[in-house]
Amino acid sequence: MRIVFHADNTKVQPWLDALRQALPDAVVEQWRPGAAQADYAVVWTPPQQLFDEQPALKGVFNMGAGVDAFLGLRLPANVPLVRLDDAGMSVQMAEYVCHAVIRHFREFDVYDRERDAGRWAFRRPRVRAEFPVGVMGLGVLGTRVAQAVAQFEFPVLGWTRSPKDIPGVRCYAGEAGFDAFLAATRVLVCLLPLTPETEGIMNRRTLSLLKPGGYVINVARGAHLVDEDLLSLLDEGHLAGAMLDVFRTEPLPAEHAFWKHPLVTVTPHTSARTLREETVAQIAGKILAVERGEPIAGVVDRKRGY
Ligand code: NAP
Numbered sequence: 001m002r003i004v005f006h007a008d009n010t011k012v013q014p015w016l017d018a019l020r021q022a023l024p025d026a027v028v029e030q031w032r033p034g035a036a037q038a039d040y041a042v043v044w045t046p047p048q049q050l051f052d053e054q055p056a057l058k059g060v061f062n063m064g065a066g067v068d069a070f071l072g073l074r075l076p077a078n079v080p081l082v083r084l085d086d087a088g089m090s091v092q093m094a095e096y097v098c099h100a101v102i103r104h105f106r107e108f109d110v111y112d113r114e115r116d117a118g119r120w121a122f123r124r125p126r127v128r129a130e131f132p133v134g135v136m137g138l139g140v141l142g143t144r145v146a147q148a149v150a151q152f153e154f155p156v157l158g159w160t161r162s163p164k165d166i167p168g169v170r171c172y173a174g175e176a177g178f179d180a181f182l183a184a185t186r187v188l189v190c191l192l193p194l195t196p197e198t199e200g201i202m203n204r205r206t207l208s209l210l211k212p213g214g215y216v217i218n219v220a221r222g223a224h225l226v227d228e229d230l231l232s233l234l235d236e237g238h239l240a241g242a243m244l245d246v247f248r249t250e251p252l253p254a255e256h257a258f259w260k261h262p263l264v265t266v267t268p269h270t271s272a273r274t275l276r277e278e279t280v281a282q283i284a285g286k287i288l289a290v291e292r293g294e295p296i297a298g299v300v301d302r303k304r305g306y
């Protein structure tokens, strides 16, 4: 069996070593133009040329949960595209979002400023029931996040394409449920895949529906958010702040208003990292399952886009 590997955002050698160790009978190589025909590709943001030159692939394994980088690519017909299925990401996402919710709710930014000014000053405790947290997308990551936030006794809501029943989460579905979900939410978390339906989903209209003092946590993709609409709603006072991990252009350009905005916290696309050990174990396990003719989880529905 032959495997080609492509990722331009990481050191390649440790990944090649880990894949070779997990699949000792396979030939594993970094993909280069003209590479020999492979059975499987393990990739992050691959170029079209890789697929044009590899028509015999039996599986394409994405080294992340989001497959939006494939939306504009032509893959060989019927080759399964397989997304990363948790692999240690959901606990990281739960940490990040709980941190963001609690930091905002408990006003730790204000306490940081008080400390800088050398002031010992209490804030009046805020009422948890007044901070309903709405999670858009209750998939592998969103479900874990919603359940983790619920542990802190915030009211938790969720919105998905198809109806869901998750204990402790008030679930809304589809376009028909969207505005009611937003109107009942104060802290909005985006964990949707980026598809033509979800691009720009956080915009002036939708963010205006959030309860006054709304807070936005975007951990999905930058293109879910219309940046200017968030900035104007912050400046108008309808929104109280945002914690953003993902951006339309990454790295976030130095001149972007998000860097210095007093109500915005930015992190460099780090809320849930691809962990090498877990990722290689999952992908190697799935390749062996495909070789045995067994079904695997995490195959992307290419029509749906996730
Ligand atoms: P997933 O398991 O595919 O779940 C996606 C969820 O979104 C599902 O609940 C789905 O609804 C819902 N959804 C999709 N399209 C929708 C629509 N048009 N309207 C309403 N709901 C819709 O994905 P995941 O593994 O949880 O990951 C979510 C996203 O997180 C990824 O696509 C990726 O972009 C992002 N991500 C970011 C980082 C980071 O470091 N910042 C790390 C990992 C992932 P149904 O359940 O009804 O299908």
Ligand code: GLV
Binding pocket: 063, 064, 065, 066, 067, 084, 272, 274
């Ligand atoms: C990271 O952003 C991922 O999609 O896994």
